[in-house]
Amino acid sequence: MSEGKKYQLKVVVVGDPAVGKTSLIRRFADDKFEDEYKHTIGADFNVKVIEFPEDKKNAVLTVWDIGGQERFEIIRRYYYEGSHAGFIVFDLTNKEAFQHVSNWYKDLREYLKDIPIALLANKLDLKDGIVISDSDIETLMKELKIEFYFKTSAKTGKNVDKAFSKLAKIKLEKLI
Ligand code: G3D
Numbered sequence: 345m346s347e348g349k350k351y352q353l354k355v356v357v358v359g360d361p362a363v364g365k366t367s368l369i370r371r372f373a374d375d376k377f378e379d380e381y382k383h384t385i386g387a388d389f390n391v392k393v394i395e396f397p398e399d400k401k402n403a404v405l406t407v408w409d410i411g412g413q414e415r416f417e418i419i420r421r422y423y424y425e426g427s428h429a430g431f432i433v434f435d436l437t438n439k440e441a442f443q444h445v446s447n448w449y450k451d452l453r454e455y456l457k458d459i460p461i462a463l464l465a466n467k468l469d470l471k472d473g474i475v476i477s478d479s480d481i482e483t484l485m486k487e488l489k490i491e492f493y494f495k496t497s498a499k500t501g502k503n504v505d506k507a508f509s510k511l512a513k514i515k516l517e518k519l520i
């Protein structure tokens with residue numbers, strides 16, 4: 345790790361089942377995409393260091409995958425506890441998951457009052473199946489006051505590292 349102060353950041357990743365949460369975390373942490381593994385069972389978290397040499401800072405990210413626990417409020421609360429930042433994931437090919445973003449947002453905000461929350465619009469590689477437009481996303485962003493969004497693909501890796509770095513950077517800037 346490069347020289348610099350180390351900051352431990354817990355990042356929680358939420359969203360409807362099958363939008364690609366586990367795939368995005370695997371892509372970020374291990375740079376892999378596995379078509380074979382199925383639904384996440386129980387808790388899972390991954391650790392990865394992001395270096396910001398220009399700021400002399402390193403973020404040690406612990407990324408928590410809410411897994412198959414989406415439906416259980418008590419368990420969700422445990423995942424949320426102590427989080428420094430969060431991603432809400434939806435799937436660009438799935439209108440229903442997009443409609444649920446605001447519920448996820450309210451759920452996170454109830455427990456985590458001031459953390460930065462960003463959106464990941466995943467499955468960008470499924471070009472022909474995309475049913476959510478940029479303006480749909482931008483309208484929702486304004487409504488919810490979300491920090492930023494990226495269109496990602498866990499499959500190709502597009503924008504995945506960028507999104508995690510940006511979220512970590514925003515959080516670190518708030519810590520100065
Ligand atoms: P979840 O953790 O949110 O429940 P998963 O979602 O990561 O388990 O992904 C659900 C399904 O979507 C998986 O396919 C996975 O391979 C696929 N997927 C995830 N991200 C992408 C992506 O960016 N592009 C494409 N094309 N597929 C993606 P299966 O077939 O196993 O259900």
Ligand code: MG
Binds near residue numbers: 365366383384409412
């Ligand atoms: Mg999963």
